[in-house]
Amino acid sequence: MNTSTTLWQHQLAEAFSNVDSLCRYLELDPAHLPLLTDYKDFPLRVPRGFVDCMEKGNPADPLLRQVLPILDELQQFPGYSLDPVGDLDAVAHAGVIHKYQGRVLLITTGGCAVHCRYCFRRHFPYGDLQLSSQKINQAIDYIAGRNEISEVILSGGDPLLLNDTKLQQLLQAIAGISHVKRIRIHTRIPVVLPARINPDLLHILSSQSKQIIVVLHANHANELSGQVINACHSLKDIGVTLLNQSVLLKGVNDDSEVLCELSEKLFVANVLPYYLHCIDRAAGVKHFEITEQQAYGLLQRMQACLPGYLVPRLVKEQAGAAHKIRLG
Ligand code: SF4
DSSP: OOHHHHHHHHHHHTSBOOHHHHHHHTTOOGGGSOBOOOOOSSOOOBOHHHHTTSOTTOTTOHHHHHHOOBGGGGOOOTTOBSSTTOTGGGEEETTEEOOSTTEEEEEOOSOOSSOOTTOTTTTOOHHHHSOOGGGHHHHHHHHHTOTTOOEEEEESSOGGGSOHHHHHHHHHHHHTOTTOOEEEEEOSHHHHOGGGSOHHHHHHHHTOSSEEEEEEEOOSGGGOOHHHHHHHHHHHHTTOEEEEEEEOOTTTTOSHHHHHHHHHHHHHTTOEEEEEEOOOOBTTOGGGOOOHHHHHHHHHHHHHHSOGGGSOEEEEOOTTOSSOEEOO
């Protein structure tokens, strides 16, 4: 294992996993916050580099709000479920979700470098349905047997949490399927753990015969530190197409100025804003939700302020639909 590989794994091991420690580091008094301190199903996890983008002493910091477990998550509401986008109905094989024509999604791992409190897969049964080494061949056979599949989406969890060996094996297996033209990697890691975008990973990605698309997940301009921007430039330099998807979150980015600043900063990082998602109604995330009408208002204000290429598509996902539903 070389030094650069060790660095990201070390940073991952050092991520905050204790709510009190995080509060103390950010100079906040845990006694004054409605914290969920002992939530084993989906505990706190956030790398220090991401925490260092937060404002100390600010309990309403938009990055902190995305990762801090709070009591609101325990409230139950009708319409909020464990599987809000119908993933389970679309499982074709363990680790394989086939929802849309021409594309197939692989649940490469259940692990993430950060636990986003609004995550639509926070209740996903990864133990049974992630792509373990024993199941890769079945998944590859499934894709190889369907000529209409032109794009494979690596998702999770976060696919860049796979170690280099596993990632390379998976990419090589997909490379052997001639009708697959593109591999799309959905990841939050360049944003929360940019040290993962190291020379070894860049070498693996640049060696692929298929086109590689990386869809980042950033919700606020404060997430795009100098290190994150450098990581994006490194990916761009090896020919990766970079897109971003954001989730609209109350108290984080439900403000057109915040969203415009995010689009402008993404472009500096060579990333095009792609999707602006209405939140998926997973149990425990209602406190983040804004209405579709509010979302459309935000989109209109963005359109008035930005060139068209910096305005993301406002969408929502509907279980069972043949594609994402575009709003506005
Ligand atoms: S990184 Fe993605 S999959 Fe992981 S918790 Fe965050 S939103 Fe969910």
